[in-house]
Amino acid sequence: MANSKVNHSPQKPGANNNTAAMGEGQGSNKLQRKWEVYPGRNKFFCNGRIVSSPDIQGFLCCMALIIVTDCPYLAVKVHPVIPVVGGVLFILIIGCLVQTTFIDPGIIPRATLPEALETDRLYQLECQNQENAANNGAYQPPRYKEVMIKGRQFKLSYCQTCQMYRPPRASHCSRCNNCVERFDHHCPMVSNCIGKRNYRYFYLFVTFTALMCCYVLGCNVAVIVLRAKDTDIGEAFKKSAGSIIEGVICLGCLASVGGLSCYHSMLVCKEQTTNEDIKGTYNPRKFKDASNPYSHGNFITNCCAVLCGPRHPSLIDRRGFVDPSEDTQAIVDTANARGRIPES
Amino acid sequence: MNKRRLFVNNNDNERLNEPMKNAGQKMDDLSRIPVNQCPKVFVQRDYTNGTQLAFTTKFPQELEGKIDVQTFQKTVTKLNAMYEEAETLSGKTYCESCLACLTAYLSYICISTHYEQMLKKIRAYVNEQNQNVYQPRGLLLIDPVERGLRVLEICILTEQAGGR
Ligand SMILES: [Zn+2]
C-alpha cells in the first residue's frame, strides 16, 4: 500500500491541470473562475473579488443621500475641529457602508453532488427504518433533522436549492438565492444580505449614521443660537435658512436610523438576529424552552463577540478555477443521479 | 483554494485494479481515478456547543477496516482544537477588529487576520496528515474550507463510487 502514488497538488493550477483538461477533450484554453458559473443571483465585480446582490441601485441611492446631507455641512466653519470630526465620521460611515455592501455576507456554498446524494441516502434510510406506511417506497425529499444545541432542541430544515441541511441560524435569502450564515435580513438599502460576515459593519454603519445625524443637527442648532445672540431671533432664522433645511433633513434621518440603531443595539446585547426576533425563536410565549444558546451570558461579552470577534473567512471560493471535469457534474440535479443510490 | 486534481496510480497495486476492470474501462484509463469518482465519507458538524466550528468525533462506519478509531479521532480532535483557536475571542482578535475599524477597514487589504493564518496552518496540517497517515491507507482528507466548513470529506481512493 505504501507505494501507491498519489499526486496531490492543490497549490498548482498550472501545466498539470491544463494537460489533464485537454486529455478529457474539454480543452478550452481559458480556465473559468468559479464566480462565473456561480448558481446564486449575486453580482460579482473585479474578477470575483467583490460580491454584491442583484440590485445595486439601492447602494447608490444611499451613498448619494449621505453625500447630499453631509457635504454642505462640511463647508460650514464654526470652529476648525468641527469639520474634522464630521470628516472622520463621514470616512467611517463610508468605510462601513463599503464593507457591508461589497463583502460576502456569509454565503454557504451549495452542497457538492456526492454530499447531496449522501444526505439523500441517509434520509431515505431513516424513512425506511421508521417504516412510513403511508407512502411505501415513494421517494421523499429530505425535510429536516433535529439537533441539540446546548440542551435545546432545534430543527435544521433542508434547503432544496442548496441541497443541504441549513446550519443553525442560517436562512435562505430569496433575493440572492443563497443560504446565508447567521442570516439577519436582506437589506435593499445597502443592496446586500446582512449575515454573519457583515452584520457588524451594518450595525456600525447604522450607528455612525445616527451619530452623524445627531452631530449635524447639534451643529445646526448651535449656528442658529450663535446668530440669535448677535441679532434678534427673526433675523437669525432668516439668515440661516440653509441650516434649518439641513436640520429638518437630519431630524427625518435620525427618526428612521436612530430607531433602527436602538433596535439593533438591543439585538447585539442579546446576541440575536432580526430574523430570529421576528420568528420569535426566543419568545417564551411561543416556546417552552426559549433560552438562547448562542448568548455568551452577559451583554458586554455579547457586544464584544458581535462587534470585535474574529472576521470569518468567505466560504465561497470565488476566485478559484473551475475544474472542467467537475462543473458538468455539479449542474446535474440529484433527481437525475438518484438512480445510483443503492436501495437497501 | 486552487483547482484540485488527484490521480491514483494503481498500476503498482494489483488489488486496486480489480474494481476498475469490472467497470470495463480501457487500459489507459486504468492508471487514474479522479478524486470525484471515489466514494466519499462525510464527517458532519457538531452543533452541541453552538455554532462554533467543530466536527463530530463519531467514527463513521464506512471507514471500518481502513483506519483505526484512535487515529481518526486524534485528527478530528486536533482539527477541532485548531478551529477553536481561530474562532476564540481573544485580545488579539479584539485589537485586530478595532484597528480595522479605526482605519475604515483598509487594514484588511494588507494585513492577514489571525483566522486566515490559522486556516493556513490547518491546510498545512491536513496536507501533512494526508501524506503521513491517510494516503498510505488509501484515504484522502479534503480541507473543510473547500466544502464550506460544513463537512469534513474523506475520499476512499481504493474504491470506485457506486461499487459499494
Ligand atoms: Zn439555501
Ligand SMILES: [Zn+2]
Ligand atoms: Zn439577499
